[in-house]
Amino acid sequence: MSAANKPLDIKKSAVDAILAGLISLIVFGPIVGVVLDGYSFNLQPARVGWLVAIVMLGRFCLSLFLQTPKGLKILQGFESTSSGVHVLAPDYKSRLRWIIPVLIVIAIVFPFFANKYLLTVVILGLIYVLLGLGLNIVVGLAGLLDLGYVAFYAIGAYGLALGYQYLGLGFWTVLPLAAIAAALAGCILGFPVLRMHGDYLAIVTLGFGEIIRLVLNNWLSFTGGPNGMPVPSPTFFGLEFGRRAKDGGVPFHEFFGLEYNANIKFLFIYIVLFLVVLLVLYIKHRLTRMPVGRAWEALREDEIACRAMGLNHVLVKLSAFTLGASTAGLAGVFFASYQGFVNPSSFTFFESALILAIVVLGGMGSTVGVVIAAFVLTVAPELLRSFSEYRVLLFGVLMVLMMIWRPRGLIRISRVGVTPRKGALAYERKAP
Amino acid sequence: MDGIFLQQLVNGLTLGSVYGLIAIGYTMVYGIIGMINFAHGEVYMISAYLAAISLALLAYFGIESFPLLILGTLLFTVFVTGVYGWVIERVAYKPLRNSTRLAPLISAIGISLILQNYVQISQGARQQGVPTLLEGAMKFDIGTGFVQITYTKLFILLAAFVGMGLLTYIIKYTKLGRMCRATQQDRKMASILGINTDRVISYVFIIGAVMAALAGVLITMNYGTFDFYAGFIIGIKAFTAAVLGGIGSLPGAMLGGIILGISESLFSGLVNSDYKDVFSFSLLVLILIFRPQGLLGRPHVAKV
Numbered sequence: 151m152s153a154a155n156k157p158l159d160i161k162k163s164a165v166d167a168i169l170a171g172l173i174s175l176i177v178f179g180p181i182v183g184v185v186l187d188g189y190s191f192n193l194q195p196a197r198v199g200w201l202v203a204i205v206m207l208g209r210f211c212l213s214l215f216l217q218t219p220k221g222l223k224i225l226q227g228f229e230s231t232s233s234g235v236h237v238l239a240p241d242y243k244s245r246l247r248w249i250i251p252v253l254i255v256i257a258i259v260f261p262f263f264a265n266k267y268l269l270t271v272v273i274l275g276l277i278y279v280l281l282g283l284g285l286n287i288v289v290g291l292a293g294l295l296d297l298g299y300v301a302f303y304a305i306g307a308y309g310l311a312l313g314y315q316y317l318g319l320g321f322w323t324v325l326p327l328a329a330i331a332a333a334l335a336g337c338i339l340g341f342p343v344l345r346m347h348g349d350y351l352a353i354v355t356l357g358f359g360e361i362i363r364l365v366l367n368n369w370l371s372f373t374g375g376p377n378g379m380p381v382p383s384p385t386f387f388g389l390e391f392g393r394r395a396k397d398g399g400v401p402f403h404e405f406f407g408l409e410y411n412a413n414i415k416f417l418f419i420y421i422v423l424f425l426v427v428l429l430v431l432y433i434k435h436r437l438t439r440m441p442v443g444r445a446w447e448a449l450r451e452d453e454i455a456c457r458a459m460g461l462n463h464v465l466v467k468l469s470a471f472t473l474g475a476s477t478a479g480l481a482g483v484f485f486a487s488y489q490g491f492v493n494p495s496s497f498t499f500f501e502s503a504l505i506l507a508i509v510v511l512g513g514m515g516s517t518v519g520v521v522i523a524a525f526v527l528t529v530a531p532e533l534l535r536s537f538s539e540y541r542v543l544l545f546g547v548l549m550v551l552m553m554i555w556r557p558r559g560l561i562r563i564s565r566v567g568v569t570p571r572k573g574a575l576a577y578e579r580k581a582p
Numbered sequence: 583m584d585g586i587f588l589q590q591l592v593n594g595l596t597l598g599s600v601y602g603l604i605a606i607g608y609t610m611v612y613g614i615i616g617m618i619n620f621a622h623g624e625v626y627m628i629s630a631y632l633a634a635i636s637l638a639l640l641a642y643f644g645i646e647s648f649p650l651l652i653l654g655t656l657l658f659t660v661f662v663t664g665v666y667g668w669v670i671e672r673v674a675y676k677p678l679r680n681s682t683r684l685a686p687l688i689s690a691i692g693i694s695l696i697l698q699n700y701v702q703i704s705q706g707a708r709q710q711g712v713p714t715l716l717e718g719a720m721k722f723d724i725g726t727g728f729v730q731i732t733y734t735k736l737f738i739l740l741a742a743f744v745g746m747g748l749l750t751y752i753i754k755y756t757k758l759g760r761m762c763r764a765t766q767q768d769r770k771m772a773s774i775l776g777i778n779t780d781r782v783i784s785y786v787f788i789i790g791a792v793m794a795a796l797a798g799v800l801i802t803m804n805y806g807t808f809d810f811y812a813g814f815i816i817g818i819k820a821f822t823a824a825v826l827g828g829i830g831s832l833p834g835a836m837l838g839g840i841i842l843g844i845s846e847s848l849f850s851g852l853v854n855s856d857y858k859d860v861f862s863f864s865l866l867v868l869i870l871i872f873r874p875q876g877l878l879g880r881p882h883v884a885k886v
Contacts, residue, residue, distance in 0.1 A: 173665060173669060176661075176662060176665045177662070177665055177666060177669055180631075180632055180635050180636075180658075180662055181628065181631060181632070181635070181700070181701060181704055181705065182704045184635045184638070184639065185704065185705055185706070186631070186634055186635060186638060186705060186710050188711075189637075189638060189641070189711070189712070189713050190638055190641075190642070191635065191638045191639070191642070197704070289684070293682075293683070293684060295684055295687050295688070297691070339867075342870075342871040343867075343870060343871065349616070349617070349618050349687065350825075350870050350874065352618060352620075352687055353618060353818070353821055353825075353866070353870075354866065354867055354870050356818060357818060357822075357863035357864075357866045357867055358863070358867065360815075360818065360859065360860075360863055361860050361863045361864060361867075364857070364859055364860045364863075365857075365860060368856045368857060368860075499814065500695075503691060503695055506688065506691065510688055514684075539703060540699075540703070542695055542698070542699045543695070543696055543699040543700060543703065545692075545695055546691075546692040546693065546694070546695030546696035546697075546699065547692070547696060548692070549688055549689065549691060549692030549695070550673070550674050550689050550692035550693060550696070553674075553678055553681070553685045553686070553688050553689040553692070554674075554677045554678065554689070557678070557681045557682050557684075557685040
């Protein structure tokens, strides 16, 4: 292309930068520069100056970059849509088969070295891995935008708290029940909505998430309102993890003749959670290779074509939505027993947005990406506490940039191809 | 008739006319590019801050007469919010025109998070307020109780209807309006016939932001307080109004806004005010289930 030889037009870039500066002055000037203080205000012009300078510099560099051959290529990339799934050669062996056993070994060895703080951080990370995996089925594989995902998480968490309070249920009974309850809620909500145009689902789930949170917040006599509810500790075949068991029972450490350790409850949650995550990973891995998994992805790419091929789009979408919801229900139970109490402020829209950010960043449909993103987004804030003010802002920026740069996520979804069997080919040749 | 009932009817009408103004932004954007602009509620929130900032600035320069104050605030807020609408479209949605269906929705969520936190960081998390601009009220004695209509509410109704009337005129009778309608009907055909559809889409975002700005000024006048989180709830409610009236239809947005405002006010006045948001959201879910095309909309037909 001749564009490669064209000299850089610095004048154009400068004009771009000045225009961007003017606009950013209008945009940032009032909100950043004039800080309200009661009915009067304080002026902070320096902050505006910095922001405008950064915008101008950024626009100038971007403008210059887009004139280079590399930039032009990126610009052309916006014009075309990339294909959804990358198909690998049939005999391709993923490097993951080495990484996964290593990771499992690390996960087994880890608790022996971890202190309580590290353990809780990793448990939180694993809970978000579970949530990310669940939402990944809904958003990544089936292409349904669920903005009230946190509602199902809340159903799981409050299921444990309410079940204990009113029915005397424990961790192990609620674990499957919560998954079923969340799946049912997803079914009831999803069935009518999934028949309609896809975008409506986003807003209905958003509304549903808020309804659940508001009801939990306002129904003082049943859920305890903003004060929340206590959650029982999990038990191991009826053995409690406390220093002393209630009602004259034998605590776990005495039964096995171990020394009392306050970490043991978290250790237990960690182990069970890790097993559940592995199970969900395995189920998801198998599902994406089953007809229903293929149907999810096909429906995501082209709904009209799928319906023309005779797929029942409502049932296929509903299966993804329900499965995602039940995973969130499981995560909710773990979250509640990890925290020891639940209150509605853990289930705000921001939580949904965070899980969505995990899925978006990890790559729609990519399992490995979601696991990595879940750990990065939950562990990073622990390390960067001084930046916590800017955390949500950064999530927002990341979401927008990711959508512009790589709407399908950092890690490309790839799948090993299949060679047709020899017999089948021979049959085709013989046929007239 | 019952005094409380009439009073809530009046409150609902003012609230609903403002919902209608915000709903216009959702309905026009959805009509033209088929996308739910989740950041629209945040644009409203920005305009509330801008209104308060402008009032504070004008008061600092010693302007105290109501017409000048409100005119200055409206001009300033509408202008800056319009620029916000344009910038958001340019930065977050335009590069995604040919991307996957989900991409602009997620990008909109990102913008919504950015705007909320940007305002929280720069203005602080505390509630902000504006002084009462219009004092006084009209009182009617109707036997069983009093109905009070404050001048602020009257002004809101007047301003909202003038704004809607102006917009209807623009869409129906001007060249810009014709271009908008053509692009809404068939974007490809419109661009073949020489309409710069990218520019029309920008205009639609600016119009939506301007209407949200008008709503922001009016609501801020009425309630006096707001915070950085205010856009979220009002955004969903305005979207409910847009869906109720039939998304993509302008008169539908106004009608839906007024119906939602009145029913919400009646519910909070007569049944339970704690659950008024739950009521609105349940209404949204129910409408989408039983009449997704809304009151004045046409059923959605998928085209290949």
